[in-house]
Amino acid sequence: MLPGDFSIDSSESEKHTALVRLEGVISDQSEASARLVVKGLKAAFADKDSAAVVLKINSPGGSPVQAGEIHDEILRLRNKYPDIPLYTVIEDICASGGYYVAVASDRIFANRASIVGSIGVLMNSFGFVDAMEKVGIQRRLLTAGEHKGFMDPFSPLTEDAKSHLEGLLHTIHQQFVDVVKQGRGGRLSDDQDLFTGLVWTGQQGVELGLVDELASLGTVARDIVKEQRVVDFTVSHSYVDRFSRSLGASISEPLVNQLRGESAFLLQ
Template sequence: MSDEWKGSNSEAPDPKGDDRSWRLLEKTLLAGVQEQRRSRRWGIFFKLLTFAYLIGALVIFTPLMDLGKGGGSRSDPHTALIDVQGMIADKEAASADNIVGALRSAFDDAKTKGVILRINSPGGSPVQAGYIYDEIRRLRAEKPDIKVYAVISDLGASGAYYIASAADQIYADKASLVGSIGVTAAGFGFVGIMDKLGVDRRTYTSGEHKAFLDPFQPPKADETLFWQGVLDTTHRQFIASVKQGRGDRLKDKDHPELFSGLVWTGEQALPLGLIDGLGNASYVAREVIGAKDIVDYTVEDSPFDRFTKKLGVSMANQLAMWMGFQGPSLR
């Protein structure tokens, strides 16, 4: 046996060494797969735990949130409370559908001794406010034993005061802002900017005045006069409704600024006859209606919706995804 053969034979691969390397690589790969599986299991566990926590909190705290809304029971004589909060407009919390629905529920309850509209609103749509105004007067005529009281907290202006004027009596805090009996329509004009940029506005219409509110075209005198007539007509309707609702309680119906759109504090509004007294909802329920227990009839979001809103948008979206509720998505 030559030395050359021995040298070449000594450098040959060791089958046992290769086998050990493969076993080590296999163990490493298996360990990685097992670690991924454990991570996924823990991830699912924590998601389920979070989901259970949220559902548990919903079950526990939703009744507590409802308990704090008045403390009264519909099975006992009570004062019905309806909140008119925020903008009075379609699809808003203070929409005519919501307020009218709550009013009908309150009037249909045999245990209702009086109704309080607790108002904190800058106004809104004259159509929505008019719908609520008419329904208050209809329900009052149908069931005259149930009185309606408007209680203004921070603000009862414009369309909100329109609604309040349909009540039997109006109360406010001495610092509440009351009134703003007027109509407004605002917009912007971009004609100057368009001229500076050298951009032409090309509008094609069928009808001479179809585009008369187009902010990219200069206003025309006859169209401005027409639009002012629309606002004046709406204002007259507003004034007539307030006079009808308040009647002789308005101390000076010819006051030069009463229907000018100005607002007054509750203390100033009282001698003008815009309100009947100073007080909050609890005071009216206890001292005026004589039923201190208050039951809230306000139409609200479902408990689930209220709860998810408090969690925040991102958490609500994650919860909805886990529960299988998918919103719009880009695909």
């Protein structure tokens, strides 16, 4: 267990509000990975002195798989520990994959100026076909399978391939929409723009049913949980892991993947 801004000495046996932070882009390589976030959540729920668990989110989104794993684990833990509520407190932003996670909680709180929503899916990549032609470079790509190289950035994107990708995006988007509807239920407004990828302030989120109330972590601990003592159960990478990742994957991997034609679907 790593201390945070609101941490106390957890060796003392006393009722408290358990805190788990989800910060940054959600991916299997980040501190917002399902592995680390779920580890913190399990510890928070299992602690016999946890009166409630608060998931503090400050994330623009990320991997739909990682977000989905966190979401599903929250539902499992809520079912396993029915007497321990889980509340989400949004800090600056809780968009896309971040919101996918948030809807698994009992209630969602935010600041009036927080950014929430972005219920959509995107996929980005580069195309270098014209640039290759201008510099006189010919791409030689050999494949086995009619569509094996359809994401190659040095080859034209065919209409069939584009249609296939759009179908995948639509499928993942519908999964996202279904999860939000299941999590928020009748609290959602019937605004037609809810699932278009737009974002709103926390204040607007309350009006749209994306957020339950305006409140901070301190307010939730004091007025909702009735336990001002906050113990941080957030799990982070070790210093060595953070250092190595900052030199390698966090900078070079996205660019390398783009050059290889490896694009990812993102709830972002």
